[in-house]
Amino acid sequence: MKTFHYIGKKLPRPEGPDKAAGKAHYIHDLQRPGMLYGKIKFSDYPHARIVRIDTSKSERLTGVRAVITARNTPEIRIGFLRDNFALKKDKVRQYRDEVAAVAAIDPEIAAEAIELIEVEYEPLPGVFCPDEAMKEGAPLVHETDPQGRPRTDNRVPLKFHHESGDLEAGKRAASHSVKGEFSTQLVQQCCMGTAGCIAEFDMNSNLTIWTKTQIPFLAQRDFNRALSDMGLKGRNTRVIVPTLGGGFGSGLDTHAYEYIAILLAFRTGRAVKIVYTRDEEFANLSPRQSTHTRIVQGCDRDGRLTFRQVDVLQDNGAYTSWGATYPSVMMIPATSLYRVPNAYFDAKLVYTNNTYCQAMRGYGNPELNWALESNMDELAVEAGIDPFEFRRINCNQPGETTPMGLKVSTCGLKECLEHVAGKLEWKKKRRKRKCRGMGMASLMHVGGSGRIYRSDASGIILKLDDFGNVNVYHGGVEMGQGLHAVLIQAVAEALGVRPEKVFINPTDTGTCPWDVGTHASRGAFMGCHTAILAADKLRERIFHFAEDLFPKEAEKNLKKFKKKNPDYEPPDFDVASAAKRDRFELQDGFIFLKDAPTEPWMRLELGRLLRAVHFRSQGQMLTAEAFYDPPNELPDFEKGFGNISATYAYGTQGAEVEVDTETGEVKILRMVAAHDVGKVLNPQTLKGQIYGALAQGVGYALYEELQSHEGRIMNPGFRDYKIPGIQEMSFPIDLEFVETNDDYGPFGSKGVGEPGLVPTAPAIANAIYDAVGVRIRDLPITPEKILAALKKLK
Amino acid sequence: MKTDVSFTLNGLNVTVTVEGYSRLIDVLRGSLGHTGTKEGCGKGECGACTVIVDGRAVNACLYPALEVEGKSVTTIEGLRGPGNELSSIQQAFVDHGAIQCGFCTPGMIMSTKALLDSNPDPTEEEIRSALLGNLCRCTGYVQIMEAVKQAIMQLKSK
Numbered sequence: 001m002k003t004f005h006y007i008g009k010k011l012p013r014p015e016g017p018d019k020a021a022g023k024a025h026y027i028h029d030l031q032r033p034g035m036l037y038g039k040i041k042f043s044d045y046p047h048a049r050i051v052r053i054d055t056s057k058s059e060r061l062t063g064v065r066a067v068i069t070a071r072n073t074p075e076i077r078i079g080f081l082r083d084n085f086a087l088k089k090d091k092v093r094q095y096r097d098e099v100a101a102v103a104a105i106d107p108e109i110a111a112e113a114i115e116l117i118e119v120e121y122e123p124l125p126g127v128f129c130p131d132e133a134m135k136e137g138a139p140l141v142h143e144t145d146p147q148g149r150p151r152t153d154n155r156v157p158l159k160f161h162h163e164s165g166d167l168e169a170g171k172r173a174a175s176h177s178v179k180g181e182f183s184t185q186l187v188q189q190c191c192m193g194t195a196g197c198i199a200e201f202d203m204n205s206n207l208t209i210w211t212k213t214q215i216p217f218l219a220q221r222d223f224n225r226a227l228s229d230m231g232l233k234g235r236n237t238r239v240i241v242p243t244l245g246g247g248f249g250s251g252l253d254t255h256a257y258e259y260i261a262i263l264l265a266f267r268t269g270r271a272v273k274i275v276y277t278r279d280e281e282f283a284n285l286s287p288r289q290s291t292h293t294r295i296v297q298g299c300d301r302d303g304r305l306t307f308r309q310v311d312v313l314q315d316n317g318a319y320t321s322w323g324a325t326y327p328s329v330m331m332i333p334a335t336s337l338y339r340v341p342n343a344y345f346d347a348k349l350v351y352t353n354n355t356y357c358q359a360m361r362g363y364g365n366p367e368l369n370w371a372l373e374s375n376m377d378e379l380a381v382e383a384g385i386d387p388f389e390f391r392r393i394n395c396n397q398p399g400e401t402t403p404m405g406l407k408v409s410t411c412g413l414k415e416c417l418e419h420v421a422g423k424l425e426w427k428k429k430r431r432k433r434k435c436r437g438m439g440m441a442s443l444m445h446v447g448g449s450g451r452i453y454r455s456d457a458s459g460i461i462l463k464l465d466d467f468g469n470v471n472v473y474h475g476g477v478e479m480g481q482g483l484h485a486v487l488i489q490a491v492a493e494a495l496g497v498r499p500e501k502v503f504i505n506p507t508d509t510g511t512c513p514w515d516v517g518t519h520a521s522r523g524a525f526m527g528c529h530t531a532i533l534a535a536d537k538l539r540e541r542i543f544h545f546a547e548d549l550f551p552k553e554a555e556k557n558l559k560k561f562k563k564k565n566p567d568y569e570p571p572d573f574d575v576a577s578a579a580k581r582d583r584f585e586l587q588d589g590f591i592f593l594k595d596a597p598t599e600p601w602m603r604l605e606l607g608r609l610l611r612a613v614h615f616r617s618q619g620q621m622l623t624a625e626a627f628y629d630p631p632n633e634l635p636d637f638e639k640g641f642g643n644i645s646a647t648y649a650y651g652t653q654g655a656e657v658e659v660d661t662e663t664g665e666v667k668i669l670r671m672v673a674a675h676d677v678g679k680v681l682n683p684q685t686l687k688g689q690i691y692g693a694l695a696q697g698v699g700y701a702l703y704e705e706l707q708s709h710e711g712r713i714m715n716p717g718f719r720d721y722k723i724p725g726i727q728e729m730s731f732p733i734d735l736e737f738v739e740t741n742d743d744y745g746p747f748g749s750k751g752v753g754e755p756g757l758v759p760t761a762p763a764i765a766n767a768i769y770d771a772v773g774v775r776i777r778d779l780p781i782t783p784e785k786i787l788a789a790l791k792k793l794k
Numbered sequence: 795m796k797t798d799v800s801f802t803l804n805g806l807n808v809t810v811t812v813e814g815y816s817r818l819i820d821v822l823r824g825s826l827g828h829t830g831t832k833e834g835c836g837k838g839e840c841g842a843c844t845v846i847v848d849g850r851a852v853n854a855c856l857y858p859a860l861e862v863e864g865k866s867v868t869t870i871e872g873l874r875g876p877g878n879e880l881s882s883i884q885q886a887f888v889d890h891g892a893i894q895c896g897f898c899t900p901g902m903i904m905s906t907k908a909l910l911d912s913n914p915d916p917t918e919e920e921i922r923s924a925l926l927g928n929l930c931r932c933t934g935y936v937q938i939m940e941a942v943k944q945a946i947m948q949l950k951s952k
Contacts, residue, residue, distance in 0.1 A: 010891075012888055012889060012891065013888075013891070013893065015896070016887075016888040016893050016896075017880055017884075017888055019893045019896030019899050020880055020884040020885075020887050020888050020893060020896075020899055020900075020903065021830065021870065021871075021873070021874055021880060021884060022828075022829070022830015022831065022832075022869070022870035022871055022899075022900040023830065024896050025829075026832070026897060028829075028832070028833065029823075029829040189931075190931050191895070191897075191931060192832075192834050192840065192842060192895060192897035192898045192929065192930065192931050192932075193832070193834070193895065193897040194834075243895075243896065244895060245895050245896075245897040246894075246895040246897060246931055246932060247895075248931070277836055278834065278835035278836060278837065278839075278840070479895060480894035480895025480896065480932045481894065482891075482894070684890075684891035684937075685891060687891065687936070687937065688891050688894055688932070688933055688937055691933060691934035691935075691936040691937065692894060692931075692932045692933050692934045693934075694934055695933075695934030695935070696931070717835065717837060717839055718835055718837075718839035718840055718929060719837070719839050723929060723931060724934075725926060725928075725929060725935075726922050726925045726926060726928070726930075726935045726938070726939070727922055727923075727926055729934055729935045729936070730922060733934070733936060
């Protein structure tokens with residue numbers, strides 16, 4: 001196996017010291033000269049016609065510089081299906097709809113100005129439940145589609161469907177089958193740094209926007225289209241990404257507030273900043289959507305799955321975001337987690353007057369996995385097979401092509417299952433103590449990026465300077481996950497320089513090559529691939545120049561060396577004839593000859609070579625760029641086939657819990673998480689990803705729920721929306737990384753950003769069932785639900 | 795009503811003019827330019843704005859600016875040593891990967907400092923209780939606990 005110098009090592013993140021010192025600059029900390037503060041007026045109704053907007057009082061308030069509505073600004077359409085507007089003109093479809101906005105000289109005046117805007121509405125009947133929204137005669141959230149054609153129902157016009165094998169034959173072949181219905185709740189990403197941006201125009205009407213995004217280049221495309229809508233066709237947007245303060249999917253779309261800041265900046269000729277308060281973030285930023293899943297699975301007498309049928313109904317809310325494509329990821333586990341010969345998957349999305357939803361870590365996988373892995377346990381019980389054995393029997397295998405056409409290059413699922421069972425002492429300790437239980441659940445996720453857009457690519461520029469430093473320009477976004485630490489390791493490894501000589505530049509569409517976005521666990525996977533490609537190009541050029549320079553420099557070095565060591569006799573070795581490009585090696589910033597005597601003078605410092613190449617007649621500076629598009633396919637989602645990712649990540653999590661039958665409270669005693677990561681790039685940042693995701697999985701399982709009553713968010717704050725704190729996370733977590741060294745992964749690695757939260761909830765639910773015999777089917781698993789189920793059991 | 799308030803900020807005397815309704819966080823992040831203190835919720839629910847006032851960790855988003863008259867305030871900017879080096883708590887956070895997005899980090903570090911200043915050898919339970927009000931969405935707190943324990947060891951060996 002290849003040995004690495006920096007890959008696999010615990011290198012601390014480069015931005016860590018600044019973050020620890022309070023010197024990292026988030027959007028909240030940025031200022032521009034003459035900057036104004038923007039504030040948005042949101043709707044008072046979940047569904048209503050806008051009759052009249054009176055902004056006169058607001059306009060007269062001292063310190064107000066602009067008040068805008070849809071009636072005095074150009075129409076800007078936004079959203080995945082272009083069904084949303086930056087500002088709403090005739091109708092509001094959710095409480096968070098933006099009806100007006102102001103820019104003022106300070107945030108207090110902006111807040112006061114918003115209160116002075118008077119809006120008259122004509123309330124309309126709303127629809128808040130996807131089942132109701134599907135019924136004939138339900139109020140229409142959108143009367144027309146974006147092209148102006150009349151709509152007759154609330155179905156979102158997106159199809160996700162898969163059928164493989166023969167479902168009916170699979171059902172006939174089943175000795176056991178179990179049906180189940182499972183639901184998941186609205187969940188907020190809860191980035192500790194809230195959303196925000198600063199928009200500013202120059203006098204050529206080009207836009208610069210500093211914004212909290214995970215998709216700077218798709219955002220540039222979106223904003224350029226908005227500039228067109230504003231009559232500025234051909235003008236350009238430069239997107240600069242500040243220190244992010246968490247992403248978790250919340251930055252995968254462009255948002256109305258960004259377009260409003262752009263409109264205000266253009267209107268006032270000043271920089272305009274909009275930052276959400278925490279209340280605004282909870283109420284007005286799109287959460288993870290709620291789902292309802294019906295699942296049936298069956299197996300034969302030996303426990304082999306014979307079929308799986310999954311139907312998902314997803315509450316989309318009032319508008320579409322990229323989150324409307326969750327089923328594209330749900331399809332992966334639905335068709336391909338465990339070997340199932342006959343599979344059926346269908347997802348329907350429905351418009352309602354609830355808050356519209358967007359991406360969150362896992363992107364449909366935790367929702368689907370909740371139903372699938374809970375139902376796997378139920379089927380195991382029905383078939384009389386140990387749930388661990390049942391999973392092992394149906395385990396995916398390396399080299400297989402799944403019913404969806406996913407090409408499984410490597411698969412460490414079996415090792416993950418066995419590790420979790422071993423660590424929990426599954427066979428020995430399970431069911432030995434009252435009210436204590438063990439459960440497990442596995443996952444499969446994209447591990448080699450995920451093609452949901454025409455391009456799934458990413459670019460990099462490596463620019464060498466006179467000092468042997470490498471300046472990196474990469475379009476991926478450091479959200480806190482540790483992308484920059486891993487990029488530095490990858491560049492140091494692939495090029496052959498010391499990590500402290502590698503510098504990552506801010507993500508900026510003006511300087512960095514295109515990248516589709518930091519999502520789908522693809523950051524490190526793509527960043528490392530691009531780094532390897534660009535480093536190879538640089539090495540080629542460096543070694544080309546070394547053919548001439550190395551012998552000359554070696555001769556000079558030798559002379560100096562001899563002066564210091566008069567008795568030194570150099571070995572009989574012809575440097576000039578050995579100095580051929582395929583014989584050079586670059587390591588830790590020094591060029592040397594492979595298979596040559598390791599004499600101290602027989603090496604050339606990289607900076608020295610670079611200066612020699614630069615400072616001469618017709619000199620050159622060395623820069624290389626690379627663009628990598630992985631060998632995956634954009635699936636046909638309506639038919640449900642296509643190898644969406646270059647490789648796939650697997651994992652299993654196990655939980656041991658204790659349930660208090662008096663209070664219904666669940667105490668997690670320990671968790672074990674085993675993940676097939678391909679190859680560990682950096683154990684410290686990797687652990688951070690899994691621990692952190694697992695904590696989000698615990699929140700999803702037990703605590704978190706954004707409560708929506710007739711479209712209004714009822715708990716917009718951390719007091720009433722509980723995310724796990726340090727007390728809730730006091731149980732021990734055992735991590736195990738299975739290295740499958742995937743050929744498609746850079747250095748053998750797979751993406752790991754999302755997997756850590758995917759199976760957590762069903763692992764806990766399965767442990768609760770094991771402990772007290774109750775099966776909870778709707779998240780989160782609250783003490784009330786457990787008590788109610790226990791009562792029913794009696 | 796505007797009022798002048800004088801207090802010690804990271805060891806230096808400062809005087810600022812504040813409104814009656816100004817919060818300590820507004821003064822720190824605003825006219826004093828100490829943006830290391832983060833506002834995560836504005837309601838004392840997340841701990842990102844934790845600073846130390848007269849030895850006690852407080853939420854700067856709830857603390858009236860007028861109340862700091864004559865008091866001593868320490869913010870994350872006050873922990874850095876003179877030679878551009880981090881304090882041992884900060885360094886432990888860096889070394890143990892206790893930092894991800896970093897937005898909760900200054901508050902988390904200030905709560906840790908307030909704890910260790912008053913109780914240099916806390917139990918695991920005391921650490922958790924001191925950091926109860928500091929929310930983190932990225933780390934799952936595991937590496938934060940490791941960092942705090944490392945900082946305790948280092949401070950003890952000094």
